[in-house]
Amino acid sequence: MSNEIQKFQDPGLPEHVHRKSDVDPKAADRAERQVAILFVLSAIFTVVAIYAYIFIPDDVYFFLPVMGDTNAHQLLLGIGMAFALLFIGLGLVHWAKTLMPDTEVIAQRHEFRSPDEDRADFVATVKAQAGAAGLGRRSLIKRTLGLALGISALTPLVMLRDLGPLPKKDLEKTSWKTGTRLVTDPGDRPIRPEDLEVGAVAQVLPELAEGQERTLSDIGKDAVLLIRLRPTEFQLDAERLSWTHDGIIAFSKICSHMGCAVALYEQQTKHLLCPCHQSTFDVTRAAKVIFGPAARPLPQLAITVDADGYLVAQQPFTESVGPSYWERSS
Numbered sequence: 001m002s003n004e005i006q007k008f009q010d011p012g013l014p015e016h017v018h019r020k021s022d023v024d025p026k027a028a029d030r031a032e033r034q035v036a037i038l039f040v041l042s043a044i045f046t047v048v049a050i051y052a053y054i055f056i057p058d059d060v061y062f063f064l065p066v067m068g069d070t071n072a073h074q075l076l077l078g079i080g081m082a083f084a085l086l087f088i089g090l091g092l093v094h095w096a097k098t099l100m101p102d103t104e105v106i107a108q109r110h111e112f113r114s115p116d117e118d119r120a121d122f123v124a125t126v127k128a129q130a131g132a133a134g135l136g137r138r139s140l141i142k143r144t145l146g147l148a149l150g151i152s153a154l155t156p157l158v159m160l161r162d163l164g165p166l167p168k169k170d171l172e173k174t175s176w177k178t179g180t181r182l183v184t185d186p187g188d189r190p191i192r193p194e195d196l197e198v199g200a201v202a203q204v205l206p207e208l209a210e211g212q213e214r215t216l217s218d219i220g221k222d223a224v225l226l227i228r229l230r231p232t233e234f235q236l237d238a239e240r241l242s243w244t245h246d247g248i249i250a251f252s253k254i255c256s257h258m259g260c261a262v263a264l265y266e267q268q269t270k271h272l273l274c275p276c277h278q279s280t281f282d283v284t285r286a287a288k289v290i291f292g293p294a295a296r297p298l299p300q301l302a303i304t305v306d307a308d309g310y311l312v313a314q315q316p317f318t319e320s321v322g323p324s325y326w327e328r329s330s
Contacts, residue, residue, distance in 0.1 A: 045079070046155060047080075051076075095141060175222045183205055185223065190207065202226045223252070223253040223261070243303065245305060250303050251301065252322075265283075295324060299320075
């Protein structure tokens with residue numbers, strides 16, 4: 001039995017050789033400065049990437065012998081991000097190889113749960129070794145690592161600009177104005193009330209001025225659904241009822257949950273359905289949500305007719321169209 005214990009305790013490994021930084025304080029200080037320099041270089045290249053992203057136009061090119069005409073914006077952005085991550089990695093590796101504890105430990109494996117005393121000792125050992133890693137007493141490394149990681153975290157925040165304008169700026173205003181005619185989509189043909197039968201539904205867009213063209217963004221946020229019911233079927237307050245005309249009611253087609261197109265209408269139940277997440281809106285009650293994850297009714301567009309008998313908007317939408325977002329107060 002004693003021989004087995006002796007064999008376990010002495011596996012025959014070569015004698016441990018200490019690193020120079022373990023026995024020479026000057027070598028340890030030199031290694032610390034090297035790690036700090038790597039972290040500072042990471043921070044510098046992060047700044048290069050952010051500068052290239054913000055200040056160098058997309059259409060600036062220069063010639064490189066190997067690559068030919070090269071986009072300066074993309075090249076410096078890629079180099080900055082790549083070297084920022086590279087120097088963080090090199091700094092961490094150099095820190096681990098030269099300064100972190102280098103003590104060999106033999107951990108005996110147990111088949112069953114360790115005693116509570118051993119578990120408590122393990123927790124204490126982990127805490128002690130975490131302190132021995134040097135963050136507490138090597139303030140230069142701690143500060144430069146914080147600098148590198150902190151600045152590198154700015155990169156994805158800056159690049160959020162590529163997602164487009166903030167929702168409030170893009171969805172707060174549509175092309176609908178007072179007196180704007182409703183036209184068919186497709187076709188751009190003005191609509192009269194008699195063009196819609198009871199139970200019919202149609203997608204419409206605002207009429208454009210001569211020479212004006214629609215963008216995909218405009219089509220997405222301007223799309224409106226026209227639905228005609230019998231006037232007696234509405235369950236609306238006086239204001240919302242005044243936004244209808246002869247049983248015709250209009251709602252934004254963008255679902256108030258995640259912005260999908262509300263494209264399904266159940267004629268018998270008078271319900272609008274979003275196919276993405278099954279939000280269901282009651283047309284007779286101003287598109288009130290009766291099922292699904294949507295938090296608000298679909299915005300209603302107030303409509304009337306002009307002097308020529310065509311359907312027009314009484315006013316723009318009184319609230320932002322589209323899904324929930326952090327800038328929205330309702």
